[in-house]
Amino acid sequence: MKVSLIPEKCIACGLCQTYSNAFDYHDDGIVKFTDSDELVAEFPDNDIATLEAVKNCPTKALIL
Ligand code: SF4
Numbered sequence: 754m755k756v757s758l759i760p761e762k763c764i765a766c767g768l769c770q771t772y773s774n775a776f777d778y779h780d781d782g783i784v785k786f787t788d789s790d791e792l793v794a795e796f797p798d799n800d801i802a803t804l805e806a807v808k809n810c811p812t813k814a815l816i817l
Contacts (some may be wrong), residue, residue, distance in 0.1 A: 754798050756794055758792045759792075762813060765778065765782030767782065768811065769815060772806035772809060773805070774787060775802075791806075
């Protein structure tokens with residue numbers, strides 16, 4: 754699955770990292786990928802933790 758970040762929608766709540774280590778934050782708290790500075794990254798379809806993070810982002814700053 755491919756996950757996209759929409760940083761303009763991120764409210765820096767920090768929730769996504771409680772689900773998955775795939776997500777980290779810039780100094781201002783805005784989401785980034787842990788292993789990449791790109792806005793799109795590929796994850797295994799069975800990466801349930803990352804899928805849960807996407808589903809639970811309150812502002813839809815993470816999308817499949
Ligand atoms: S859960 Fe959504 S709004 Fe919260 S830090 Fe992660 S991407 Fe940003």
